Amino acid sequence: MTRDSPANFMDGAIPAGLLATVRSKRPLIHHITNGVTINDCANITICTGAAPVMAEAPEEVAEMVAAAGALVLNIGTLSATQVEAMLAAGRRANELGIPVVLDPVGVGATRFRTETAQRILDTLDVAVLKGNAGEIGVLAGTGGSVRGVDSGGIAGDPVETARECARLTGTVVSMTGAVDVVTDDRRVFLVGNGNPAMDRLSGTGCMASSVTAAFVAVADDYAVASAAALAALGRAGERAALEARGPYSFRTALFDELAGLTPDDLTGHARIEER
Amino acid sequence: MTRDSPANFMDGAIPAGLLATVRSKRPLIHHITNGVTINDCANITICTGAAPVMAEAPEEVAEMVAAAGALVLNIGTLSATQVEAMLAAGRRANELGIPVVLDPVGVGATRFRTETAQRILDTLDVAVLKGNAGEIGVLAGTGGSVRGVDSGGIAGDPVETARECARLTGTVVSMTGAVDVVTDDRRVFLVGNGNPAMDRLSGTGCMASSVTAAFVAVADDYAVASAAALAALGRAGERAALEARGPYSFRTALFDELAGLTPDDLTGHARIEER
């Protein structure tokens, strides 16, 4: 299944190839994550084709991460002990060249979250910073509001906000929204896949970080991998919305559809525009 | 859709109006809750029409709660650090006039739980105390038994037990059961909505606290809001039972039905008797 795409659309075979690679390599994704969506993250990682492991004891994280293909740090239900574990795991990941995906959940809502996200960005080499618009706006320093863990919007243009954040942090920024913006400052990818039902479910943001980590674990180009991951999850969401009667049957369908998503379907339906 | 109700039945338009208000105001509900049902609580809050945030680090709870419309304290998987966080968040909520909903999960099963629930009630101004019959019986001091986190029954009359607990604690007591009893001592509301399938699923009690908090966040009369919340969740349970093949498909349907519950349906089907 293919589609004629205008020149500025990424060839769907690229995300499809990465999905196939995730499934053949089945990378281990080490998560230090929040207690709300930890089960969602484990299962979405499996549905993507990778293998999850959750471990956050300072006693073991440096050892566990050494076996991983990527590390997810998600600050959704942060504690002081978790910060310690995140830094220890992240330092070891950096030493070994294992990419780190940071999900700064709720940054801006409290000083503890803001200072922790900043400390992680200052201390570690973060490969991908995945957040909603408000979170990215806060970290870009260009103005962003966060209410609990939800985006309250940003002051300026989404693409410029994401690029400024990428420049400031030296990471690939993956900013989710109605249209996702992925950028390493130099390049900008807009991902059009997805469905509004994903916003009416707890945990889709966290899931996006897990899927991103699975793709980043098998790719050299983290911006392309991040855009591909959001296209894959978004495409599963599009298919799931056709079957759902409400947010929880949507959830069931989302996991089923991602697990069943074929590279062929993604080739035909990924909507990644390079701007 | 309306229904002729005898004089002692609350007009269904009252809970329906509160549900509509939750959805238009979308209050932020700060939870310090247990690890078993934390995801259920986040999703049921969204399905009600409110926005959940879970945060329990002592470093941030006082700041987080300041943005919330209500605070849920649930002692289902208690730790010493959580107690500290609950008291800090609760004190700040009290200063700001933000209502606190306490779910004393498993009180009576261990001294740690009993002493913590008592300490919270002694230290904080709790708006609503939501528990099963055994838990309320323990806190009323009239005799109640708790096995793990399940009610083992009470010694006396349910309504009198709930009223005694309300008098003793100065809270609105919301006691769930086959018929729920909500009372501020002066008034007694009996809520007849619900389905036995709700008892064969982990977390429905915790969900009831989250839904209660969403309603309490937009109402001045906490007793009416608590009864309305149980009617809404119970009505979703009645509808879900028609579709379910077992406890997990019931769970999926429960969330879907609450998210899709219309004020009109609640107007016609809320069964709240004032005694």
Place this chain on the structure above:
Amino acid sequence: MTRDSPANFMDGAIPAGLLATVRSKRPLIHHITNGVTINDCANITICTGAAPVMAEAPEEVAEMVAAAGALVLNIGTLSATQVEAMLAAGRRANELGIPVVLDPVGVGATRFRTETAQRILDTLDVAVLKGNAGEIGVLAGTGGSVRGVDSGGIAGDPVETARECARLTGTVVSMTGAVDVVTDDRRVFLVGNGNPAMDRLSGTGCMASSVTAAFVAVADDYAVASAAALAALGRAGERAALEARGPYSFRTALFDELAGLTPDDLTGHARIEER
């Protein structure tokens, strides 16, 4: 529903009778478990017919376990505080003759997990040690590899590995896989029920420990009870696979099917071979 079984197959009436006993006695199952699958464990315990309680504060575990029919210790997301709680609860369980089920999740993946599992086995009288092949191989000392929390395979024969582990630890070993091996060294039971879909879902291993604990709580023969538990969960998995469209609809069906599993169905379809 019955089936003609060759002489070395356990009479299906035995697991069926234990299932019926779980449902009539409804034992309380105290879990100190991981944060990833804690909700799955609570709900699968209810679906089996028992009552779950999760409590891990060192302040309360010895008191909570005294009311339980069995104790599950699962090291999937271990912390130092949890180790302390596991030992305190386990010692009290041992004093009271309450069986302890240990799930050494990820043992071998980090020193912290390996040392903790070993410390629990050295300190406590563990009734059943339930793990995947890699985990049991590690604890048998015969060679096993563990990647994150997944089995990476074992060096030798599965039955001999399980028997060696049983000899070394003095426990009933319940080793899950395509065919499960349950042994107290003297006897070996092979359980053929199950479906590969169970491997594509997070938490089925943890669920197996919860179901095992429910059966062990009502039986004197822990090896027979462990085999019966795996047959019951596996049979639910076989039925669920017929309805599922993917891993998450399989999950829904698995819980529904276990809750609806009749002793008659299990009598006819349990596949437990004594070798």
